[in-house]
Amino acid sequence: MAKKKKILKKQKKPWYRRFWPWVFITIIFILIICVPANIFEKIILLLGVAFIVWQNYKDDKDKVARIAKKNKAQCSLCRQSLKNSENYLLFKDSAYICKDCIAKYNFTKSINKAEIWASKHTINGLKKYINQGKNFDDISLEIDKQKEKEKAKKQAEKEKRKQEQAAIKAESVYYGGYYFDIDKRKIYANTAFHGIEFFVNADEITSYRVAEKGHDENKHHVFTRAAVGAIIAGPAGAVIAGTTGGKINEYIDELGVIINLTDGGNFEVSLLNSKNNKADGFLVKHAYSELNHVIAILDGWKATEKVVEDTKDSTDAPAEIRKYKQLMDDGIITKEEFEAKKKQLLGL
Template sequence: MAKKKCGICGKELGFWDNKMPLKDGVICYPCLFNKGNFYGGADQRHMNGFLNSHTAAEIKELMDNPVKLETIKRKVAPVNHHHHKPIAQCAFCEQDIYKNDAPLNFKDSTYVCLDCAAKYRATKAYNWASEHTIEDFKESINQKVDFNDINFKKAQKELKEIEQENAKKQAEKEKRKQEQAAIKAESVYYGGYYFDIDKRKIYAKTAFHGIEFFVNADEIVSYRVNEKGHDKNKHHVFTRAAVGAIIAGPAGAVIAGTTGGKINEYIDELGVIINLTDGSNFEVSLLNAKNNKADGFFVRHAYSELNHVIAILDSWKATEKVVEDTKDNTDAPVEIRRYKQLLDDGIITQEEFEAKKKQLLGL
């Protein structure tokens, strides 16, 4: 189906574009409302009928002649003010102004009717009027200001601000995308979490926000292996949770402890529950589906991942212990000097100083 074109600006209009039928075509809404003022102070139903019965060339002529347009509106589409009281009088011609007349409303509570607004080519200066007084308007008239141009410049400024804001959001989005790509490249992924081994951080993968920072290795105090399974023939369900305090020891020993020497036909759940310093915990779930045979590919793969996760946790704790030991050794001379000063000041005895010195030196 061929697209229709706006009879004023020539833009192609699709099925979903807002448009008004004319006698020889259509007019788009931006032209109807932004380039003209066909509905301000006019009855909409009658104005629609007027538009339908005129050509694009005739409508364009009215757009270029606001005074003539206001005259036409009052003639063919007057608003019924029956039983309504005027809200004000025009500051220029003193004619009554009603609520539905869409006049210029200035910030000093004065009004200008649409006829006078059209006379001074200010029929679309609503925003400008709300920020200025009637005296500003009169002064601008004397200076022959083009009010429509003021509105255009303001609209352009607002559009530029929107574009800048969108560009800022896009830059932030791109930056976040790059950061998440870097996390993926530097980390290993298990059960919904990215483990950055070198930086000792765990990131969570979320549905709406992508990769989010979750926890530092220093916040982890212990873990436990969560394993659930069953025997299909006996319908026996077993649950085991081998606890690891993240201390020195091979991960394989922990895994061996989960099976307890019993062979089960199916493994339903397998994961690592990690406990944090604030008392909370979370689970790195590596398998969560029924009827996975214990010797099948998925179970063997899940146990392999379990070994890797526990190895990471144990290595973090081991590294932390080395750092603490190094720190203690580094601080020993400082502590000895401090206790020597206490001895010299007579606060502690020679025996107490020697005992503390041996303790700090690990003798």
């Protein structure tokens, strides 16, 4: 028991570390009593005080436990007691080596690197190196080689990604923060942190709507117009015509295309987002020109899908006709019904 007391006394905190929590708690209690506050605010303060007391007690208890464990421990290599050792190295499996072994195996040359390595490895890992006649110089060399290898790998990946993004830029058209690859039927987002990233396929798009916000000359009236239309409905000109019927004295503040997806989500291709743009000014005209291009791309993708579907249907027509012919031969359908179905499948 006397031995344990000696250990605790040796690790005694300075006076300012021992008394500051109680000074702080006393001040808080005075504030709770004297300062007017509702019951909820006082409860919050009391909970804060309780947390500080608990944290301080927990830190002391954990530190005493670590000290006691270290004083009972032995060096895992030479079996020397660590009780009076000020320097030691702790491994992942809670094994220790003493200051003599630290010096013997050259851990002292880079103690920070040694501590990081030891925290990720067990004592058996170190013993394997020692059995091979190696010390921490060899381990450190392996660490540096691994870092160089990882650095080279990251650099190669970065260069590859850079080339991929350059290819996307070359093959795509850019509108409102998104790259549209017309031939590959893909939309890429231009993100702040990761650069150009794949966003959606054309097949995931169900419909779109044009959104326009603005105000009149005196700013007494704010207007919002939206032309809603599925991609399968009508040419782009019909959609645009529904949004450009404003007076010359109107100002356009926002203009974009909101694209709806099969999963129920949507995103906006914003082509104009600034105040006081005259409706007949250059910026608004340019934004509407880009809007026409975006909608032409979307309508073109949908038209291509329809051609593919029609081709598929026409390809399957002979098989369907044979199926209905068999039904007629079996007496399940009449000849008139077969002929009508045949004309329907052939598009006659």
